[in-house]
Amino acid sequence: MSDLEQFRQDTRSWLEANCPASMRTPVRGFEDFYVGGRNPEIDHPDQKVWCDRMAERGWTVPHWPKEYGGGGLDKDELKILRQEMAAIGARRPLDSFGISMLGPALLEFGNEEQKKEHLPPICRGEIRWCQGYSEPNAGSDLASLATRADDHGDHYIINGQKIWTSYADKADWIFCLVRTDNSGSKHEGISFVLFDMEQAGVTVKPIKLISGSSPFCETFFDDVRAEKKNLVGDEGNGWTIAKYLLTHEREMISGFGTAAGVSLGEKAAVEFGQDTAGRMANPILRQNIAQYQLDTQAFGATLARIADETKAGQGLGAASSIFKYYGTELNKRRNELNLSVFGESGLGWEGEAYDDGQISRDWLRSKGNSIEGGTSEVQLNVIAKRVLGLPDA
Amino acid sequence: MALVLNEEQVMLRDAAAGFLAESAGVAQLRALRDDASERGFSDEVWQQIAEMGWAGIAIPEAFGGLGYGYAGLGLVLEQVGRNLSPSPLQSTVLVAATAISELGTDAQKENLLPEIAAGTLLASLALQEGNHHAPENIAMTAQASDTGYTLNGSKTLVLDAGAAQQFVVIARTAGNPGDQQGLSAFLVPADAEGVTVERRSMVDSLNSGSVHFNQVAVDADALMGEAGAALSGLSRTLDIANIGLASELLGLSSAAFEKTVTYLTERKQFGRVIGSFQGLQHRAAELYAELELARSIVLQALQAIDADSDKLPVLASAAKAKLCEVAQRATNEGIQMHGGVGMTDEFDIGFYIKRARVAQHTFGDYNYHLDRYALLNGF
Numbered sequence: 054m055s056d057l058e059q060f061r062q063d064t065r066s067w068l069e070a071n072c073p074a075s076m077r078t079p080v081r082g083f084e085d086f087y088v089g090g091r092n093p094e095i096d097h098p099d100q101k102v103w104c105d106r107m108a109e110r111g112w113t114v115p116h117w118p119k120e121y122g123g124g125g126l127d128k129d130e131l132k133i134l135r136q137e138m139a140a141i142g143a144r145r146p147l148d149s150f151g152i153s154m155l156g157p158a159l160l161e162f163g164n165e166e167q168k169k170e171h172l173p174p175i176c177r178g179e180i181r182w183c184q185g186y187s188e189p190n191a192g193s194d195l196a197s198l199a200t201r202a203d204d205h206g207d208h209y210i211i212n213g214q215k216i217w218t219s220y221a222d223k224a225d226w227i228f229c230l231v232r233t234d235n236s237g238s239k240h241e242g243i244s245f246v247l248f249d250m251e252q253a254g255v256t257v258k259p260i261k262l263i264s265g266s267s268p269f270c271e272t273f274f275d276d277v278r279a280e281k282k283n284l285v286g287d288e289g290n291g292w293t294i295a296k297y298l299l300t301h302e303r304e305m306i307s308g309f310g311t312a313a314g315v316s317l318g319e320k321a322a323v324e325f326g327q328d329t330a331g332r333m334a335n336p337i338l339r340q341n342i343a344q345y346q347l348d349t350q351a352f353g354a355t356l357a358r359i360a361d362e363t364k365a366g367q368g369l370g371a372a373s374s375i376f377k378y379y380g381t382e383l384n385k386r387r388n389e390l391n392l393s394v395f396g397e398s399g400l401g402w403e404g405e406a407y408d409d410g411q412i413s414r415d416w417l418r419s420k421g422n423s424i425e426g427g428t429s430e431v432q433l434n435v436i437a438k439r440v441l442g443l444p445d446a
Numbered sequence: 447m448a449l450v451l452n453e454e455q456v457m458l459r460d461a462a463a464g465f466l467a468e469s470a471g472v473a474q475l476r477a478l479r480d481d482a483s484e485r486g487f488s489d490e491v492w493q494q495i496a497e498m499g500w501a502g503i504a505i506p507e508a509f510g511g512l513g514y515g516y517a518g519l520g521l522v523l524e525q526v527g528r529n530l531s532p533s534p535l536q537s538t539v540l541v542a543a544t545a546i547s548e549l550g551t552d553a554q555k556e557n558l559l560p561e562i563a564a565g566t567l568l569a570s571l572a573l574q575e576g577n578h579h580a581p582e583n584i585a586m587t588a589q590a591s592d593t594g595y596t597l598n599g600s601k602t603l604v605l606d607a608g609a610a611q612q613f614v615v616i617a618r619t620a621g622n623p624g625d626q627q628g629l630s631a632f633l634v635p636a637d638a639e640g641v642t643v644e645r646r647s648m649v650d651s652l653n654s655g656s657v658h659f660n661q662v663a664v665d666a667d668a669l670m671g672e673a674g675a676a677l678s679g680l681s682r683t684l685d686i687a688n689i690g691l692a693s694e695l696l697g698l699s700s701a702a703f704e705k706t707v708t709y710l711t712e713r714k715q716f717g718r719v720i721g722s723f724q725g726l727q728h729r730a731a732e733l734y735a736e737l738e739l740a741r742s743i744v745l746q747a748l749q750a751i752d753a754d755s756d757k758l759p760v761l762a763s764a765a766k767a768k769l770c771e772v773a774q775r776a777t778n779e780g781i782q783m784h785g786g787v788g789m790t791d792e793f794d795i796g797f798y799i800k801r802a803r804v805a806q807h808t809f810g811d812y813n814y815h816l817d818r819y820a821l822l823n824g825f
Contacts, residue, residue: 316823316824316825318820318823318824318825319823319824319825321825322824322825327825330821331821331824331825332817332820332821332825333820333825339820339825340816340820342820342825343816343817343819343820343823343825344816346819346820346823347764347767347768347816347819348739348768350743350764351739351740351742351743351764351768352739354449354739354742354743354745354746355738355739355741355742357449357742358449358450358741358742358745358746361448361449361450362449362450364448365448365450367450372738375734375735375738378731378735379735379739430728432731433727433728433731433732434724434727434728434731436731436734436735437724437727437728437730437731438727440731440734441707441727441730441731441734442707442711443707443710443711443721443722443726443727443730444711444718444719444721444722445722446718446722446723446724
């Protein structure tokens with residue numbers, strides 16, 4: 054038997070023995086994702102059991118190196134693990150910004166001590182991270198950020214305000230862009246630091262959105278301390294790391310548009326009725342849905358094509374710059390069409406009859422997709438300048 | 447199958463790009479138009495194309511072809527689109543050879559496909575009647591006779607009508623216009639008695655026309671496959687033809703877009719190049735995104751042909767509808783962003799918009815295929 058076949062058999066029997074039955078049921082909503090942290094939100098006790106068991110093998114982040122708490126799996130093993138998990142419907146044991154954002158940045162830019170200190174708790178789901186990027190006066194123009202970090206020998210003292218900090222009210226630590234130098238251009242003098250949110254001087258206020266939820270916060274720093282050993286990369290070199298991470302974030306957000314399920318067209322055909330040839334009754338809505346579905350299919354093919362080109366060693370092509378822009382615009386279109394298809398039942402806000410306003414709240418939330426992580430307009434600027442080579446104004 | 451080109455395909459694409467740009471570009475199309483060429487393409491260029499094997503690129507090796515599959519033919523057609531190269535690649539190689547493969551008997555394939563692969567036989571599908579693509583509405587009749595069939599009717603938009611030596615003719619052996627059953631396919635030589643070819647001059651300056659069949663008698667062995675049962679093979683032929691046209695439109699749209707972006711970096715107004723204006727930058731960036739989607743869906747559709755996928759019909763309509771939309775936008779924006787010079791015959795961009803609309807229309811336009819796409823998706 055080949056090593057890989059052995060690995061598959063071992064993986065299969067371990068998963069069979071260790072994945073709780075409740076963690077083999079489909080994910081219904083955000084409450085089913087386990088994020089971990091010092092005070093984890095637990096919807097079902099098995100979430101923590103499953104996470105701990107997987108973390109022990111390094112399989113919460115199976116592709117990270119073993120010495121940092123990952124599984125050290127190569128591409129083939131990773132594929133087998135995913136296949137075997139999918140075969141029994143096993144949920145991902147842990148989802149967090151630590152895994153999707155800070156981890157990759159530390160692996161790329163962190164020193165050995167930082168990796169050893171921060172990566173294992175991420176793998177074990179012990180520390181929950183948030184991202185301190187945007188400020189009230191630094192949105193699309195992120196590099197004009199003003200939160201100040203003053204040098205105090207072995208540490209910095211930080212003063213300023215962040216906004217749109219996702220889940221800052223639930224996070225234990227923050228990875229934060231701060232200004233360590235004001236003398237050069239706005240892209241210089243930015244540094245990337247990590248610090249504990251559980252200290253005097255940190256104030257967090259959730260922001261209520263039009264959808265009724267509060268995934269974002271205003272975050273205030275009043276003489277907050279960050280150790281110098283937690284400066285990632287060189288002082289003043291934070292913009293490079295920021296851009297690297299933004300790419301990750303944009304890829305993540307662009308995936309929102311590809312949510313599958315029953316096709317909108319089939320749902321609409323039931324809602325509106327069909328003629329004998331099979332055409333749904335309202336031809337205007339039908340055309341809008343068909344256009345949306347066609348673009349979604351072509352976008353899905355593009356994600357697959359770019360992934361295949363990358364695997365084939367052709368590099369992440371210029372085409373990837375469209376992901377964030379196109380994916381979020383598609384998601385907004387889908388949500389608008391949802392309202393048309395569901396009619397009154399899609400406009401509810403509360404109550405069982407309306408599924409607590411799932412459809413309308415998703416629709417409202419989707420408006421933020423083309424704003425967060427770089428607006429569609431900023432993305433178009435990037436394509437025009439970096440891909441098409443068009444000059445600055 | 448991975449959505450990437452392999453090494454062999456990259457070489458083929460580069461070879462096609464080099465040859466067609468040099469020998470069959472817009473300048474040659476312009477010259478053929480200005481000379482009111484009867485054939486609409488250069489026989490010399492066609493011989494060179496045949497020598498490189500592209501006439502048999504998708505034809506199996508057993509029939510004298512290269513066996514590169516439709517993915518290979520699609521790459522060549524994309525370059526045809528980029529350069530607006532006039533040649534029988536669409537009429538004969540993409541459409542007629544496919545129709546013979548899909549509908550023909552073994553004997554017909556053995557007779558005709560090697561000749562097409564060698565570049566010595568030009569053939570074309572005679573399908574459309576009236577102004578719109580509507581295969582099930584065919585009215586042309588083929589009446590059974592003592593020795594075979596007698597054909598009566600007229601066809602339009604027959605590609606390379608004036609140059610084709612053989613027509614694949616779709617006619618009714620039973621039923622009425624609107625019926626799915628009763629359609630049959632016949633091989634009819636262009637010089638058969640009662641066949642009249644009427645060269646028509648369309649906006650794309652290519653060589654298409656109408657063909658009239660008046661009491662045309664053919665032998666029983668002119669029938670392709672079974673009488674009255676051509677619809678399924680015809681549908682597959684049209685799916686493949688539309689994916690090929692989508693490949694052509696992909697190349698055409700990309701080239702029109704690149705010419706436009708180049709112009710944006712050259713033309714100055716208000717003291718700076720117009721490409722620095724955000725109003726134009728965002729429109730160009732949006733178009734770039736659409737072209738990337740277009741490329742992906744065409745590649746997926748081409749691979750579906752070679753993989754004999756049951757998703758072929760839906761992917762064919764997806765690719766054609768998407769490319770109709772993108773080609774329309776790329777050529778319209780091309781004219782608008784070129785400003786006044788875009789309206790002149792001297793600039794090439796006009797040739798692109800003209801060919802785009804004819805290719806869009808051929809075998810079903812955006813409206814036809816988006817409707818079909820929705821139907822195939824259950825609504």
